[in-house]
Amino acid sequence: MNYFELFSFTPAYHIDTALLAERYRELQRAVHPDKFANASEQDKRIAVQRAAQVNDGFSTLKNPILRAEHMLSLKGVDLSHESTTVKDTQFLMQQIEWREELEDITDSNDPDACISELHDSFSLYAKQIEDNLSYLLADLSEDGLLQAADLIRKLKFMAKLQVELERIEDALFD
Amino acid sequence: MALLQIAEPGQSAAPHQHRLAVGIDLGTTNSLVAAVRSGVANTLPDNKSHHSLPSVVRYTESNVEVGVDAELNSAKDPQNTIVSVKRFMGRSLSDIQSGSQDLPYQFETSENGLPLFVTKQGKVNPIQVSAEILKPLISRAEKTLGGELEGVVITVPAYFDDAQRQGTKDAAGLLGVKVLRLLNEPTAAAIAYGLDSGQEGVIAIYDLGGGTFDISILRLHKGVFEVLATGGDSALGGDDFDHLLHHYLSSEWQLNELSATLSRQLLIEARRVKEALTSDEQVIATLNLDDGTQLSHTVTKTTFETLISALVKKTVNSCRRALRDAGIKADEVLETVMVGGSTRVPLVRELVENFFAKKPLTTIDPDRVVAIGAAIQADILVGNKPDSDLLLLDVLPLSLGIETMGGLVEKIVSRNTTIPVAKAQEFTTFKDGQTAMAFHVVQGERELVDDCRSLARFTLKGIPPLAAGAAHIRVTFQVDADGLLSVTAMEKSTGVQSSIQVKPSFGLTDEEIGAMLKDSMANAKEDITRRMLAEQKVEAARVLETLSAALQKDANLLTKDEQNLIEQSMAALAQISSQDDADAIEKAIEAVDASTQDFAAKRMDNSIKLALKGQSVDSI
Numbered sequence: 001m002n003y004f005e006l007f008s009f010t011p012a013y014h015i016d017t018a019l020l021a022e023r024y025r026e027l028q029r030a031v032h033p034d035k036f037a038n039a040s041e042q043d044k045r046i047a048v049q050r051a052a053q054v055n056d057g058f059s060t061l062k063n064p065i066l067r068a069e070h071m072l073s074l075k076g077v078d079l080s081h082e083s084t085t086v087k088d089t090q091f092l093m094q095q096i097e098w099r100e101e102l103e104d105i106t107d108s109n110d111p112d113a114c115i116s117e118l119h120d121s122f123s124l125y126a127k128q129i130e131d132n133l134s135y136l137l138a139d140l141s142e143d144g145l146l147q148a149a150d151l152i153r154k155l156k157f158m159a160k161l162q163v164e165l166e167r168i169e170d171a172l173f174d
Numbered sequence: 175m176a177l178l179q180i181a182e183p184g185q186s187a188a189p190h191q192h193r194l195a196v197g198i199d200l201g202t203t204n205s206l207v208a209a210v211r212s213g214v215a216n217t218l219p220d221n222k223s224h225h226s227l228p229s230v231v232r233y234t235e236s237n238v239e240v241g242v243d244a245e246l247n248s249a250k251d252p253q254n255t256i257v258s259v260k261r262f263m264g265r266s267l268s269d270i271q272s273g274s275q276d277l278p279y280q281f282e283t284s285e286n287g288l289p290l291f292v293t294k295q296g297k298v299n300p301i302q303v304s305a306e307i308l309k310p311l312i313s314r315a316e317k318t319l320g321g322e323l324e325g326v327v328i329t330v331p332a333y334f335d336d337a338q339r340q341g342t343k344d345a346a347g348l349l350g351v352k353v354l355r356l357l358n359e360p361t362a363a364a365i366a367y368g369l370d371s372g373q374e375g376v377i378a379i380y381d382l383g384g385g386t387f388d389i390s391i392l393r394l395h396k397g398v399f400e401v402l403a404t405g406g407d408s409a410l411g412g413d414d415f416d417h418l419l420h421h422y423l424s425s426e427w428q429l430n431e432l433s434a435t436l437s438r439q440l441l442i443e444a445r446r447v448k449e450a451l452t453s454d455e456q457v458i459a460t461l462n463l464d465d466g467t468q469l470s471h472t473v474t475k476t477t478f479e480t481l482i483s484a485l486v487k488k489t490v491n492s493c494r495r496a497l498r499d500a501g502i503k504a505d506e507v508l509e510t511v512m513v514g515g516s517t518r519v520p521l522v523r524e525l526v527e528n529f530f531a532k533k534p535l536t537t538i539d540p541d542r543v544v545a546i547g548a549a550i551q552a553d554i555l556v557g558n559k560p561d562s563d564l565l566l567l568d569v570l571p572l573s574l575g576i577e578t579m580g581g582l583v584e585k586i587v588s589r590n591t592t593i594p595v596a597k598a599q600e601f602t603t604f605k606d607g608q609t610a611m612a613f614h615v616v617q618g619e620r621e622l623v624d625d626c627r628s629l630a631r632f633t634l635k636g637i638p639p640l641a642a643g644a645a646h647i648r649v650t651f652q653v654d655a656d657g658l659l660s661v662t663a664m665e666k667s668t669g670v671q672s673s674i675q676v677k678p679s680f681g682l683t684d685e686e687i688g689a690m691l692k693d694s695m696a697n698a699k700e701d702i703t704r705r706m707l708a709e710q711k712v713e714a715a716r717v718l719e720t721l722s723a724a725l726q727k728d729a730n731l732l733t734k735d736e737q738n739l740i741e742q743s744m745a746a747l748a749q750i751s752s753q754d755d756a757d758a759i760e761k762a763i764e765a766v767d768a769s770t771q772d773f774a775a776k777r778m779d780n781s782i783k784l785a786l787k788g789q790s791v792d793s794i
Contacts, residue, residue: 006782026785027786028398030782031778032565033655034555034655037556038555038557038716039716040717040720041713042767042771048596048654049596050779050782051655052594052595052652055595173491
């Protein structure tokens with residue numbers, strides 16, 4: 001399913017998220033099962049399915065990584081179920097280093113400062129990848145597809161680090 | 175029960191006719207019913223002007239007492255008087271017994287792991303007890319509104335998992351009541367407030383009830399209530415404050431072994447003290463022992479707050495997490511709304527106010543706000559307000575996953591995903607000729623199966639026998655707007671639809687519900703047959719009504735031949751539904767369904783296109 005089409009957008013890495021949210025609400029008004037509370041069982045079933053599609057489309061287009069992934073999948077490159085990893089050694093070394101820093105947070109003197117510092121480093125690094133990705137996706141060539149796929153994989157690594165950081169932050173509060 | 179008046183097929187009931195539907199807040203300590211009358215939503219009192227019904231059920235030899243009567247006898251007969259049954263919903267006996275509370279009940283376990291209370295009327299499960307609480311509320315509503323209800327909206331804590339939701343729905347099912355929707359309590363409160371104020375922006379609903387805690391972050395925008403994130407604890411509430419006081423007092427008084435009766439008395443006293451401390455600085459707790467001595471102890475507000483502070487802080491941490499999940503900062507929250515009786519505790523208000531840095535809204539009675547919101551939603555869902563703008567977009571509170579090798583969980587749908595949601599996952603066979611596959615569905619955030627809640631086990635059967643790894647089974651997990659899970663599976667290469675037998679871990683199977691329904695009816699067989707027939711007739715009328723409307727509007731989506739086929743199947747259904755054969759009507763409905771499947775999908779897709787039509791023009 002082409003979610004850009006469903007939401008009436010031209011496939012692009014940068015989209016107007018306010019407009020996306022607006023269209024999402026309009027689509028849900030048309031298909032949400034609550035609008036079919038008095039309809040036949042068949043209509044209800046279809047409504048649940050369509051509403052689920054609209055929800056999935058919204059969450060895909062809303063999230064930059066998933067949106068980029070969706071753009072690639074429309075070009076025949078499916079990243080969602082793969083297990084291929086990144087082969088960039090420098091990137092992997094950086095990941096390991098950050099993982100170690102994450103582990104040290106809890107025992108440090110000023111965990112809050114560590115968290116905020118790491119958060120900034122993650123954001124900065126991810127931003128650079130995103131900029132490259134945005135450039136590549138603006139004009140996709142056959143070669144660019146593979147490079148873009150690689151950048152998306154890297155962004156996924158960054159997202160995992162971010163989740164891990166949040167988990168540690170939560171643990172500090174509890 | 176709960177049947178609508180059947181109009182002649184193809185001819186709908188008068189449009190201005192008011193359909194009866196209510197909202198029910200099935201609470202841990204108190205339950206309420208509310209309805210929209212003359213455009214105003216309000217809770218309905220009983221004939222003694224009480225709005226709340228204590229959620230207490232007492233089983234005596236001769237009858238079942240519910241509410242105030244049961245509560246009055248609670249201390250006298252704790253074993254047969256079930257309080258806070260909501261905490262047992264969707265739980266196993268071992269879950270319950272691992273809690274800190276001393277329970278006076280005698281338990282057994284059903285085949286499916288449901289706890290059974292052994293009472294003077296035999297064994298009853300939490301779903302049946304909950305149905306007893308719903309019963310007087312429904313009859314109160316039918317008496318007040320002067321007719322049978324067409325449907326109810328029942329509220330549940332946002333943090334309720336699938337088993338707890340299913341149990342709640344089944345409780346209504348045992349009474350033959352149609353559940354229009356299970357509505358999350360904080361969302362219900364948001365409706366009650368939001369429709370009044372017409373505000374736009376992000377609001378936080380902090381809901382601390384008798385036994386459950388929810389925090390929901392919502393965005394309100396032109397009638398759309400979009401839940402951004404929800405969090406909480408389905409086993410934390412004002413009850414726990416009572417138990418902490420109970421524990422504190424019994425150790426102050428050095429009461430080592432309390433009888434069930436005395437323990438219940440002390441719990442009731444603890445609650446009184448807690449409530450009195452909302453306005454007083456100190457309260458004297460007393461307890462009369464069996465030998466006539468009276469114990470007393472002064473409890474100060476400070477002591478009480480020290481006891482409960484860890485629990486209250488826990489709720490504030492949940493608020494922090496929910497905000498983060500929503501991607502919202504505390505200062506972006508426009509309003510915070512307090513819901514639930516336990517938000518009367520001053521320490522709760524203070525900490526919540528500090529966290530969000532604004533005074534929480536309490537203008538609607540926190541005990542009634544949930545039922546009122548549910549009534550507004552029920553009124554719309556039943557069809558009394560076809561032009562309403564209201565739309566609720568809620569989320570899944572806890573991740574859904576399946577067990578994989580080594581007792582690990584593979585997440586299929588993560589928490590805070592907007593529902594309805596459908597996710598498909600592919601599996602393959604690992605043996606040659608394998609025709610069945612077993613699955614274990616769990617809910618929770620942890621990585622190990624044992625740390626998550628077991629929801630159901632199901633077996634896929636009828637996989638075509640192929641070489642190992644050759645069969646590709648696509649399993650689709652779908653969560654509907656009520657937050658309830660259903661699973662379907664298909665073998666991809668052959669298109670064979672595999673059958674699934676879902677066995678809920680701590681719930682009732684459809685057969686058990688059927689059996690209980692039968693038991694609960696005096697003239698079982700005849701009643702059930704009559705009801706089945708009436709239900710099929712209602713559904714037939716509904717199908718014909720919506721289809722004729724659809725044909726009138728969208729016949730252009732069909733070829734003449736397609737339209738003829740549909741009209742034939744409709745004529746057949748109209749003819750059969752005027753007779754008294756439930757099975758035949760059901761088959762005729764299925765035939766109509768089959769003949770209109772493409773039409774229904776086309777119409778839905780057409781309405782999707784129309785929804786964005788104005789939009790696209792605007793944005794060019």
